[in-house]
Amino acid sequence: MIDMHDATPLDSDSGAQDPAATATAVIDARGMVTGWSTGAERLLGYPRQEAVGSPVARLLGADASGEGGFRAALGGRSATALLRHRDGRRVEVRLRAYPWLDGEGNAQQLVVATPPERPRPGPAAPPGHPGIDPATGQEAFAQCHLPVMVYDAGLRAVRASAGAERELGLREEQMSGRRVTDLLPPHICHAVEDGMSRVFATGETEQFLVRGRSRPEAPERVWSITVSPLRSPAGQVRHLELSALDVTEQHLARERLALLNDVSAQVGSTLDVMRTAQEMADATVGRLADFVTIDLLDSLFRGVEPTPSPTGAVTLRRAAQQSVLPGVPEALIRPGDADDYPESTPPARCLATGRSSLHRTTDEAVRAWRQADPGRAEVVRVFGIHSVMAIPLRARGITLGVAVLVRHRREEPFTHDDLLLAEEIAARAAVAVDNARRYTLERDTALALQRSLLPRRPAAQHAVEVAHRYLPARTRAGLGGDWFDVIPLSGARVALVVGDVVGHGLRASATMGRLRTAVRTLADVDLPADELLTQLDDLVTHVAAEEEAPGAHEPDLEVSTDVVATCLYVVYDPVSRRCTAATAGHPPPAVVTPDGTVYFAGVPPGPPLGVGGLPFETLEWELPAGSILALYTDGLVQGEEHDLGGGLALLRRCLERPARSLEATCDDLVRTLLPAQPPDDIALLLARTRALDARHVASWDLPSDPAAVADARAEVLARLTAWQLGEVAFTAELVVSELVTNAIRYGQPPVRLRLIREAALICEVSDSSSTAPHMRRARTFDEGGRGLLLVAQFAQRWGARHHADGKTIWAEIELPGPRA
Incomplete structure (x- = not known):
């Protein structure tokens, strides 16, 4: 075989x-x-x-x-x-x-x-049908309206359909034997030839997009190119078929949808009017326009509610601008600057009517604008601007401003579809701008409220030198309830207060105002620090109970939560140089001694206000003159960059660095401890202590004998003569006489008299009785009851304060002229 x-x-x-x-x-x-x-x-x-x-x-x-x-x-x-x-x-x-x-x-x-040599038969024809002969197939290819071409292994054209002839503007004989590089623009032909080479190498069909002009005079289009291998009976790739499908409309539709999605995602990321407008300009330039300006009504930047559709000439303020050219050379003004638009200009008409407009620079409206504004006319000429759109930014029925979109690098003018797209972008951006405007207005209102509730300047006193900082939060949550205060007390003492209401918004600010007022009221009656916090805790509990009562809330108002606050209350006495502090859930004060040592006072921690359950305790210690007390809220030492422990350690290191003044120390602490956009409110209060020595203080121990009243008046007169305060001697003698007489008659020994020469002359009489006197109007035949009435008439202020050893009655007498 x-x-x-x-x-x-x-x-x-x-x-x-x-x-x-x-x-x-x-x-x-x-x-x-x-x-x-x-x-x-x-x-x-x-x-x-x-x-x-x-x-x-x-x-x-x-x-x-x-x-x-x-x-x-x-x-x-x-x-x-x-x-x-x-x-x-x-x-x-x-x-x-x-x-x-x-x-x-x-x-x-x-x-x-x-097999016999004959033309390859086509598909089987139905019975009785003559079938398709080869000539018909050739005619079908030659007359195909789609651009279809056949290339050989050398990437030279072999056949071209009628569609290819129409798009390229050449006959089939003119294209035969020519490469793609001879027929198409460079940026298109390289992409096509690379795809053809890959198909010859792999034998796999490829499909890709190219964008450009098929010939110089044709409009720019997007083509879907398909390159398919043509195989011999043996399976070898000898030719390629290249077909092109015009997908410009579909591609532009996808681009417009992608642009709208990007605008929705990118515009309005912050609640800042300028930033929101800039985000719209950034998203639009390069994809829809070559140059964009966004001008808003000037009233928006002044916190004034805009009026519906202003007419006539308008003044707009540039909120944002962007260009495909570096440095935005087309712009005549900078963001933040104002510009006037005559009534006949497209932006002014757009603002008045609330309708967008599309123009070529040869239109009558643009020509009139160029004649009225030579500067813009020069920009149009230099950069070759040929197409302009004016789009209103309308939100909630009010036109907030106008966006002007320009083309000069892209040769195709704006179309009606571009106008519709720009209107949709402007509508979405306008809502974001209006939200930012409303937030800015609400925030400014809340900030004005909060600043009105905070001390504009610390009250005049001579016990400490103070410096302070208040920084509102820069977040969407709104302002918090941080506050500080400096309260002059009797006996030349001063109270330093820092507090924080948990939460943000107007409710927190309002609660802060109530607490600050309550603290000042309780401080005026000279309550000790622990008793003051106890009274304040009761107040917070009552406020929370009122807000939780049925029917206490309106449906449209902010949902109430538990009222919780922290507070640190410190009292400094410049005569004894002693400091007393109590805290309700607040960080302890930092102390810087004159030698530069920094420590945190060990104030016994108490529960936050409104929580209850534990009593408040005080810490009392002596401070050398020239020491610094640092009171602060937790936002200064606790944040995303460090926890409370790390913040306190950093605060200690900052306070250890010597500074030329308290103001410089405040600036250093804010710069070192806080980010550029603090997430919480910050209240910082620094106080440098002073001391009153024997030149400003005189005291006497008096026997519990009515005869000692005359001796007390004599001692006071002698001391006032030494202090050169003879002008107030009569008033001081009268006040001292009444106060000493009341202490001897109604109080208990020992009785002590003290004069303090400060901004005013302070007369204090102390005894060991806890019974507080009260003023009443004496009847005609009463022998007593006129003493305190006289004191109240002649003294600038008077009052009583209790302490562990009894009570002190005090009166302040105004000194004439400046302090000696």
């Missing part, structure tokens, strides 16, 4: 190597089949075992026509024959025989059967 794969023809005729051969058989001189290929099995259906050894005439069953063809093939000529398949049907093939020798040198013939 001869192996068909190893058989070698004797003749070198090239036909023996026809790659299209589908079947081969070997026939010996007797007409018997001695070799049968797999292709022969496929062609005629006879398996190799059945075919080998059988007469060829029985297998092929050729009729007269086929037999003649078969005989012609055996004679060495190529001939067409009809062969019989095993299932009985006829198979038309092209036959040719070649001389052959077997292993013993016997002559044989190698018969090769191939």
Whole structure:
């Protein structure tokens, strides 16, 4: 048996190597089949075992026509024959025989059967249909309205459809043999040729987008390019088919949708009017316009509610601008500057009517604008501006400003679709701008309220030198309830207060105002620090109970939460140089001694106000003159960058650095401890202590004897003469006489008299009785009851304060002229 794969023809005729051969058989001189290929099995259906050894005439069953063809093939000529398949049907093939020798040198013939050479048939036509001939297929390609081209392996054009001729403006003969680089602009042809090269290398179809002009005079379009391999019957990629589909509208629609999505995501990220307008300009430039300006009504920047649709000439203030050119050279003014627009200009009409407008620079409206504004006319000329849109920024029925969009680098003018897109962008941006405006107005109102509730300047006193800082939060949560205060007390003492209401907004500010007022009221009656916080805690509890009562809230108002606050109350006495402090859930004060040592006072911690459950305790210690007390709210030492412990350590290090003044120390603490945008309100109060020595203080211990009143008046007169305060001697004698008389008559020994020369002359009389005097109007025949009335008439202020050893009655007498 001869192996068909190893058989070698004797003749070198090239036909023996026809790659299209589908079947081969070997026939010996007797007409018997001695070799049968797999292709022969496929062609005629006879398996190799059945075919080998059988007469060829029985297998092929050729009729007269086929037999003649078969005989012609055996004679060495190529001939067409009809062969019989095993299932009985006829198979038309092209036959040719070649001389052959077997292993013993016997002559044989190698018969090769191939499909007949004829045009490849198209799809089967329905019964009775004539089918499509090759000429029709050629005409269909030539007349195809889509741009379709065929390229060879050298990337040269072979065929071009009518659509390709129309788009490129060339006939097929002119394109034949030319590369893509000879037909398309550079930025397009390189992308196309790279794709064609990849398809030749991989044999896989590729699809990609290109944007540009198919010829110089054509408009810019977006094309979906498909490059497909064309294979030979052997499967080799010999040509490429390139088709182009105009997807400009679909692509622009996707771009517009993407731009709107970006505007929604990017515009309004902050509640700042200028920043919001700039975000709109940044998102629009380069994707819709080459230059954008956004001008808003000047009243928006002054906190005034805008009026609906102002008419006539208007003054607008530049909120934002952006350009595809570095430095925005087209702009005539800077953000923040104001500009006047005459009534006839597109921005003024846009603002008055609330309707957008689209213009070419050759339009009458733009020409009139250029004549009225030579500066803008020069910008139009220099940069080649050719298309302009004026878009109103309207929100909640009010026009807030105008956006002007310009094209000069992009050659295509604005279209109606661009106008609709710009209107949608402006509508979304206008809502964000209006939200920012409303937030700014509300924040300014809350800040004004809070600042009105805080001390504008510390009250005049001489016990301490003070410096302070208040920084409102820069977050959407709004202002908090931080506060501080400096309260002069009797006996030349001073109270330093810092507090914080938990929460933000107007409610926190209002609660802060109530607490600050309560602290000043309680301080005026000289309550000790722990008792003052106890009274303040009761007040917070009552406020919370009122807000939780049924029907206490309106549906549209802020939802109430528990009222919780912290407070630190410190009292300093410059005579004894002693400091007393109590805290309600507040960080302790920091103390800087004159030698630079920094420590935190160990004030016993108490619960926050409104929580209750534990009593408040005080800490009393002595401070050298020139020491610094630092009171602060937790926002100074606690934040995202560090916790409370880390903040306190950083505060200690900052206070250890010497500074030339308390103001400089405040600035250093704010700069070191706080971020650029503090998330919480900050209240900081620094106080440098002073001391009153013997030159300003005189005291006497008096016996509990009415005769001691005269001695007390004499001692006071002598001291006032030494202090050169003779002008108030009569008033001081009268006040001292009444106060000492009351202490001896109604009080308990020991009785002590003290004069303090400060901004006023302070007279104090102390005894060990806790009974507080009260003023009443004496009747006509009463022998007593006029003492305190006289004191109240002659003194600037008077009062009583209780302490552990009894009470002190005091009176302040105004000194004439400046302090000596």
